[in-house]
Structure formats: C-alpha cells, structure tokens
Amino acid sequence: MSDHLVSHTVFVWFMTLFTGVVAGTWLVYDGLKLYWLRNADKNDPTVHDKRFGYSIGMLVGLIGVLGVLKYHL
C-alpha cells in the first residue's frame, strides 16, 4: 500500500489550512466569548471557570496559528 493518499504538497497544505482555519477561528471565537463575559459576575465560580477556559482557548488558538506561520516562514 502506498503512503501517499495525496501528494506531499497537497498534504502539507491540507495540514496548514486545517490547522490555520481551526486555530484562527478558535482564537477569535474564544476572544469573543471572553469579551461577552466582561460584565458577568466576577464572584461566580462558573464565570471564573469560563473566563479561564476561554483565555486558555485563545492561547491554544494563538499557538496553532503561530505554528502554521513558523512552518511556512
């Protein structure tokens, strides 16, 4: 069986687009969710958990985008 389901170039661009699009969307979407929580009760533990989670989500998204840029630059 051949390793190549698709050519190496297609595979690399598939990985690039898949990672870039998902990570970029993740970064923006979690950023928006964090922004929408700006007026929420800071003493509510669930709100605290959400804020922390969305911040981590933004970091994960940023790492994803940076990795894609690092690969191609």
Added chain:
Amino acid sequence: MVSHAVPASGSDGGPANVRREPSRLNPANFVTASRFLTLPPFLWAVHNGLHQWATLFVLICGLLDKVDGLVAKIFDCRSVFGELFDAITDGICYGFCLLVLAVYGWAPAIPVVAVITLGLANTGLRTIYAKRAGRATNYKSYAMERIVAYTAYMIGFATGDFEVSFYYWLYVPLMVIVILHDAKRMLIDAVPGANR
C-alpha cells in the same frame, strides 16, 4: 430501551432537575465505542511508516468524538455515564496514540510522558472530586476541554510531521497551568450540591 430516573448534573457539576437516564446501550455510546476501532489501523500505519494513513485514522477518531455528542442530542440520549465514557475513551485513545508516536520516535518522548502523567493526575483529581460531591459527576472544565482538543491536534501534528517540537513543548506548560487551576477548583473550593 430501559431507562432510569436519576438526578441530572448542572454545568458546574451541581444538581439540576431529575430526568430519565437512557440505557447505556444507546447510539451515542456506540459511536463513542467505535473510536477504539481506529486504534489498530493507526498502529499498523505508524508501524509501516505511513504518515498520511496515520493522520487519516487520527482524523476519523477525532471526528467520531464530535459526532457522538451530535448523536446524543439527536437521539436525546445524553447521560452522566455517556459523559464519563466519552472522557475515558478520550484518555485511552489519545494516550494510546501518543505512546505509539513516542515509541516509534514520531513525537518527543519527554513531553509525551509529561502529558500522559498529567492526564492521569487529572483523572485522579476527578475521582476525588466525585467522592467529595458524593455522586457520579464530572467537573466541567472549560480549559481542560480546550487542552483535550489540543491533544488530538498534537497527534495529527506528529503523524503529519508538522512543527512537532514547537507544538509538543508548548503544550506542557499550558497543561500544567490548567491542572493547577482545576486542582484548586476540585480539591479546595466548595463542591456545588455536595452530599457531605
């Protein structure tokens, strides 16, 4: 299908209303269980050095993880057992894949060992949290959900040979921060609706 009345958990692990617990033999759990079928072909692909095939099987496993939640909604068979089964399946599938990648040298061993150790620590914390709550419950961590998704991606990065060191080494400090945060929430903070 057999169903039982059980107290449902709220999003924070607290009690919500009482609803019907569906049978454990439901379509969503079948989809979750089917993820195990991707592991033997994944191992075969890595053993034979087939990067693209290995990536394909990881993608299928990750896709099924998304589909089971959708199936649970469509068939209205969400349950506490299903949530726990899903979490356990995540741990087994991703842990197995990471171990295979480290053994075959496709991923750096130190971050993989750190990830698996921290994952086991997280499982222990959740067990203690359930004991504190006095019932079968799953602490909902928004941060850990994102870290688990990152884990799935890491397996894909290793099979695709895509900036492997960059993604693996940055993952470790991120997971340490999340584990420390969740440990405080599960071990020290008050448990909503605890029986004791």
